[in-house]
Amino acid sequence: MHSRAILATLVVLALLLALPWLLPQFLPANQAQFWTANILGRAIVFGIIAMSLTFLATYGGFISLAQMMVAGVAGYTLAIFVDGALPRIVGGWGYAAAIPLSLVAATVMGLVVGAISVRTRDIYLLMITLALAMGVFRFIETNIAWFNGYEGIRNVVGPTLFGLDFRNAFVFYHVALGTAAALFLGILYLVKTPFGLVLQGIRDNPRRVAALGYSVGLHRIAAFGVAGFIAGCGGVLSTIYNIGISPGSIGLGATVNILIMSVVGGLGHPAGAFIGSLIFTVFDTFAATIYDRDRFNTLIGLVFLVIVLVSPDGAIGIGAKLRRLLGAGRNHPRGAEGSRASQQQAGEETTP
Amino acid sequence: MTAPAIRLRGVSRRFGALQALRDVSFDVMPGERRAVLGPNGAGKTTLFNTICGDFPPTSGSIELFDRDITRLRPHERTRLGIGRTYQTSLLFNGLSVLENLFIAVRGVRPNRFSFLRPSAGDGGMAKARDLADRMRLSHLIDAEVVNLSHGQRRQLEVGMAMAGDPRVLMLDEPAAGLSPGDRPELLRLLRELPRTLTLVLIEHDMDIALPAADIVTVMKDGEVVVEAPPDRIEDDPVVQAIYLGDGH
Numbered sequence: 315m316h317s318r319a320i321l322a323t324l325v326v327l328a329l330l331l332a333l334p335w336l337l338p339q340f341l342p343a344n345q346a347q348f349w350t351a352n353i354l355g356r357a358i359v360f361g362i363i364a365m366s367l368t369f370l371a372t373y374g375g376f377i378s379l380a381q382m383m384v385a386g387v388a389g390y391t392l393a394i395f396v397d398g399a400l401p402r403i404v405g406g407w408g409y410a411a412a413i414p415l416s417l418v419a420a421t422v423m424g425l426v427v428g429a430i431s432v433r434t435r436d437i438y439l440l441m442i443t444l445a446l447a448m449g450v451f452r453f454i455e456t457n458i459a460w461f462n463g464y465e466g467i468r469n470v471v472g473p474t475l476f477g478l479d480f481r482n483a484f485v486f487y488h489v490a491l492g493t494a495a496a497l498f499l500g501i502l503y504l505v506k507t508p509f510g511l512v513l514q515g516i517r518d519n520p521r522r523v524a525a526l527g528y529s530v531g532l533h534r535i536a537a538f539g540v541a542g543f544i545a546g547c548g549g550v551l552s553t554i555y556n557i558g559i560s561p562g563s564i565g566l567g568a569t570v571n572i573l574i575m576s577v578v579g580g581l582g583h584p585a586g587a588f589i590g591s592l593i594f595t596v597f598d599t600f601a602a603t604i605y606d607r608d609r610f611n612t613l614i615g616l617v618f619l620v621i622v623l624v625s626p627d628g629a630i631g632i633g634a635k636l637r638r639l640l641g642a643g644r645n646h647p648r649g650a651e652g653s654r655a656s657q658q659q660a661g662e663e664t665t666p
Numbered sequence: 667m668t669a670p671a672i673r674l675r676g677v678s679r680r681f682g683a684l685q686a687l688r689d690v691s692f693d694v695m696p697g698e699r700r701a702v703l704g705p706n707g708a709g710k711t712t713l714f715n716t717i718c719g720d721f722p723p724t725s726g727s728i729e730l731f732d733r734d735i736t737r738l739r740p741h742e743r744t745r746l747g748i749g750r751t752y753q754t755s756l757l758f759n760g761l762s763v764l765e766n767l768f769i770a771v772r773g774v775r776p777n778r779f780s781f782l783r784p785s786a787g788d789g790g791m792a793k794a795r796d797l798a799d800r801m802r803l804s805h806l807i808d809a810e811v812v813n814l815s816h817g818q819r820r821q822l823e824v825g826m827a828m829a830g831d832p833r834v835l836m837l838d839e840p841a842a843g844l845s846p847g848d849r850p851e852l853l854r855l856l857r858e859l860p861r862t863l864t865l866v867l868i869e870h871d872m873d874i875a876l877p878a879a880d881i882v883t884v885m886k887d888g889e890v891v892v893e894a895p896p897d898r899i900e901d902d903p904v905v906q907a908i909y910l911g912d913g914h
Contacts, residue, residue: 508780511769515758522756525718527744527773527830536779 323499323651330354330491334484351483353595358490359555361591362497364575366541368587371576373505374537375517377440382572383447384542385549386564390454392550393467400469401462409473412599417546424542425516428535447569455561470553480554490551494588497544501584504540513537529628572653578618580628589629593621669732671834672717677726679709679716679888686712687723696731699865701879701896705871705908709888710868711753713909714838717866719743719751730834745774749832751823752850753839753868759812763803763822765793766811770829794829801825802851803898817848824855834864841874849874872900877906884908 333354337346363385370376396401396412407415431442454461461467472480480486504510512533515523520530553559562568571594579590597617601610625631670693687709694700702710716723719740727736735743757765771790772778775843784791798804801821806814814822820840827835841852849871856878859865869875875882876896884892884905892904899905 503783507783508769508772508778511761511765512778514760515769517759519756521720521740522752522758522826523769524740525744525750525756526770526826527741528769528778529741530748532779548779 316655327491327495329489334385350487353599354592355483355487355490356555357592357595358487358494358588359548359551360572360575360595361588362490362494362551363545364496364572364587364591365494365501365584366548367572367576368579368581368584369501369544370537370541372580372583373510373513373517374534376435376534376537376543377573377581378427378431378538379440379569380443380447381541382569383450383564384423384545385552386454387423387450388416388549389553389559389563390461390467391416391419393470394460396470398469398471398559399467400424401467403460403462403467406467413473413550416550417543420546420549421539421543422559424545425535425539427542428538432438432531432534444569447564448566451561451564451566454564461561464561466558466563468558470558472554486555490555493547497547497587498584509533509536515600518640555659574618575664578621578628580625580630582627582634583630586628586630591628593617597630619624626628635662641642668696670729671698671731672866673727673732674717675711675727675729677723677728678714679714679721680724686752686888687716689891690726690885690888690890692883692890692893694864694866696833696864697861699706699867699878699880700880701869701875702885703869703875703882703899703905704885707887708885710885711838712829712888714750714836714866714868715884718748718836727843741773744830744832746829747833748836749827749830750836751820751827751838751840753842755816755819757811757819757826758821760810762808762810763798763814764791764794764807766822767797767825767829770794770826771797774830797825797829800828801855807830816843817845817851820844820848820852821855826861832863834866835859836866838868839870840867841869841871853877 334346334350337349340346341349363381366384367381370378370381385577392412392415393399395405395407395415396409397405397407399405427443430446431637433437434442439571455463471485474480475485475489475589478485480489487640512523512528515526516530516533523533524530552563556563575590575594576587578593579588580586594614597614601613604610605613621629621632625635627634672694674693677687677690677852678685682726686846690713702713704710710786715721717728719735719738719742722737727734727876729735730743730748733746735746738746757794758769761769768784768791771793772780775790795804795807801824803818803821803825811819811822820843822838824837827837837856841849844852853874856865856867856874865878867875867878869878876899879896882892882894882896882899883890884902885897886908891908892899892902894902
């Protein structure tokens with residue numbers, strides 16, 4: 315990372331860390347708590363799941379619609395195994411054991427999605443990942459003995475960490491923020507490792523990657539495994555945030571919401587996932603108040619349409635454009651642009 | 667007796683109704699410089715793609731130093747010692763010159779799959795820098811590849827093909843699109859390649875192909891029609907008929 319990018323990341327992180335203390339200076343106490351838990355906390359949790367999609371898209375050129383399902387696998391694993399969840403399916407596990415198990419389950423599901431879709435790309439990858447997501451959704455919905463049908467599993471209240479209760483909005487917010495920051499920095503580290511560079515090579519030119527001695531399939535599957543782990547972290551936090559999980563949280567609507575967050579935020583950089591998630595959460599929460607309760611989806615749709623039309627690279631692309639206009643120089647969200655240019659080139663190459 | 671670096675026996679490749687390669691057989695000996703010439707559609711690039719594993723032959727066999735590689739996948743062939751470039755540069759546009767070369771160096775090493783960043787003293791990184799130097803790209807080492815000129819991209823292509831220390835280097839029209847000023851530099855690069863390396867070259871430009879080659883294979887309609895040293899190629903009546911027409 316460039317020193318300016320590191321500085322910007324640290325400033326944003328410090329601001330986000332301090333926000334729960336800053337908000338009460340400007341808002342009444344109950345509203346400050348509402349913003350901390352229901353807007354920012356929720357945006358971070360769904361931002362993590364969206365970031366798993368953005369990671370695959372930015373660095374691998376793969377758009378996967380299975381990420382919400384993978385998050386749901388982590389959530390259901392936690393709810394099935396952890397002590398205190400209702401109804402008790404397996405139970406008896408503490409959070410210290412059930413959370414790692416959930417992350418392993420999500421990573422394995424990510425690897426399975428990667429292995430099944432390994433030979434597909436573009437629209438076919440979208441379709442196969444959507445089919446997998448809907449298949450798992452239906453399986454969970456109809457298998458009442460293991461997943462308790464429509465009702466799902468409740469009372470997943472979260473652990474107590476060093477004497478701090480997860481149900482406390484401040485505690486949950488900071489745990490979610492810490493997790494998101496660790497995953498975000500982890501991605502920035504990973505993309506400069508041999509694995510990350512080869513993944514970007516696959517995005518730009520899979521044929522050349524193979525000609526250099528790499529197994530494209532192995533790297534693709536591993537990338538889906540990494541994305542599965544990231545989505546799993548979001549799935550665990552989302553289940554604790556919602557005090558449980560039901561099939562609706564991994565259905566088609568939820569799947570599309572994650573895609574909208576990623577696209578609105580921008581697929582050129584992992585930070586776009588959090589920006590998109592915040593925009594989505596704000597409009598999802600307040601659209602009914604601002605406009606008309608029955609037509610709030612129209613307002614949300616219009617806002618997203620405007621963002622995508624103004625900047626095909628999403629909200630993060632607007633930021634980059636503004637910086638260029640202000641003469642701050644060119645910055646590096648090169649994933650989307652690079653990927654488009656190279657996909658075009660790859661298309662030309664594969665034409666017989 | 668020394669085994670050929672590449673041995674093709676009856677290699678054919680069909681795409682539906684199109685017979686792109688027809689019963690191609692020849693040997694390329696270790697250290698040999700072989701140029702493959704022919705008009706557009708002669709099957710030269712198809713031959714390259716078949717040897718490198720982009721698609722298997724419909725019939726026939728391919729051996730690399732006595733090892734049958736006919737059914738191996740491209741990355742497996744690369745690990746056995748084949749390096750190649752493409753007719754149109756296939757580079758990683760979103761990465762820097764150094765990153766492109768580093769990936770290329772790591773591709774044939776056992777530690778190619780790693781979740782750890784290379785250390786400051788990493789041998790692969792040192793070799794990537796050395797390659798950039800040899801390809802006259804060291805001043806652009808941190809530049810994004812998307813910003814390179816066409817000539818620099820071709821140089822990087824050759825560097826990446828060389829990065830895995832191949833035993834056989836296959837260059838598909840390395841001079842394509844180069845300005846006249848860049849061509850002598852390419853010829854110099856080709857002549858500086860070590861003699862331990864076997865070179866197979868597709869090239870339309872006779873001024874590049876003939877000085878660089880020991881033997882020339884001329885193809886037409888998917889078949890080998892002439893195989894001769896460069897000094898006999900320009901006067902060969904079959905070659906003249908192919909390039910100048912029957913009525914010359």
